[in-house]
Amino acid sequence: MAIEQEIQAKGLTAPRVTPGHIESIIQSEHYFTAYDGAKSGGEEVEQIWHDKDDLGKEYEPLSLLTFCVLVLRNGFTVTGESACASPENFDPEIGRKIARENAVNKIWMLEGYLLKQKLSEQ
Structure with missing residues (x-):
């Protein structure tokens, strides 16, 4: 049984962060690899090669690192x-x-903190 289902089955009704809430505050999703970033060619991408003989060989490992950037409805990025x-x-x-x-x-950690702060102010 998924945690959310277990919480509901036990009748736990105190204020909490829910999966639905988390999904509702995501405005957009962006995915790319470190390879994509390194090969973008932009001047703002700084690359430092420690061994000039390996220049370019280090790109392969970068293709194994995937990033996800979630833009939240308030403009914050995670x-x-x-x-x-x-x-x-x-x-x-x-x-x-x-x-x-x-x-x-x-996002769960951030939203959990916000909820705890709101509850402490009541």
């Missing part, structure tokens, strides 16, 4: 990431799911 150790196991869809889950977990 990030999540997913790093794959083995290139053979890399799957872009799984990477995006894990990165999103990690970003959403940060």
Whole structure:
């Protein structure tokens, strides 16, 4: 049984953050790999190569690091990431799911804090 279902089944009704609330405050989702960022070519992307002989070889590992940026309705951004150790196991869809889950977990902490603050002021 999922945690939310268990909470409801036990009749726990005190104020709390819900999965529905978390999803309702997400305005947009953005996914990219570190490779995408490094290869963007923008002047604002700083790259420091420690071994000039490996120039360019370090891009492959960057393709295994997926980022998710969630923009919340109030304009705040939350990030999540997913790093794959083995290139053979890399799957872009799984990477995006894990990165999103990690970003959403940060929203839970932020929203939990906000709720606790509101309750303490009552």
